[in-house]
Amino acid sequence: MPIASIRRALAGTVLTLATLAASAHSYKLGAIDIDHPNARPTVAGQSVGGGFMTLVNKGAADRLLSATTAVAASVQIHSMTMDGNVMKMRQLDALELPAGQTVELKPGAWHLMLVGLKAPLKAGDTFPMTLKFEKAGGVVVTVNVEQPEPAKAQPQHEHQHEHDHEHMH
Numbered sequence: 001m002p003i004a005s006i007r008r009a010l011a012g013t014v015l016t017l018a019t020l021a022a023s024a025h026s027y028k029l030g031a032i033d034i035d036h037p038n039a040r041p042t043v044a045g046q047s048v049g050g051g052f053m054t055l056v057n058k059g060a061a062d063r064l065l066s067a068t069t070a071v072a073a074s075v076q077i078h079s080m081t082m083d084g085n086v087m088k089m090r091q092l093d094a095l096e097l098p099a100g101q102t103v104e105l106k107p108g109a110w111h112l113m114l115v116g117l118k119a120p121l122k123a124g125d126t127f128p129m130t131l132k133f134e135k136a137g138g139v140v141v142t143v144n145v146e147q148p149e150p151a152k153a154q155p156q157h158e159h160q161h162e163h164d165h166e167h168m169h
């Protein structure tokens with residue numbers, strides 16, 4: 001695994017005001033910048049959680065192939081689209097990272113789904129996650145568990161329909 005050069009993003013990161021600057025962090029892996037990996041807190045008994053980050057591809061097209069972490073049995077790459085009023089999540093084999101483009105993993109859009117959480121994720125905690133890219137290779141990032149800001153908190157909105165997920169098995 002290539003050694004990732006890690007830098008602190010002290011400025012210039014586009015984040016909402018409520019996101020503490022102190023919690024901003026980013027990684028550089030080849031042509032890919034990985035900004036602010038984060039996850040939502042979960043409650044006891046909740047077996048899935050959402051993982052988010054911004055992927056900036058400054059080079060040729062690449063793909064995120066997989067993510068793994070010790071805190072969950074598996075991590076799936078999901079897309080989410082609106083079909084009328086119904087949100088549909090779909091598991092992807094890989095997340096396309098077109099040349100020169102930014103792909104935001106966020107609630108209501110592409111995201112990582114942590115499946116089979118071994119313990120609740122608590123706000124303020126961090127955990128390591130390994131990301132594997134087709135061309136850029138692998139990197140271990142630190143994921144910050146963060147409470148979403150109240151103004152746009154729709155707790156677990158994006159995963160409430162989890163139980164009728166057809167693709168989950």
Ligand SMILES: [Cu+2]
Pocket residue numbers: 078089111112113159
């Ligand atoms: Cu999902």
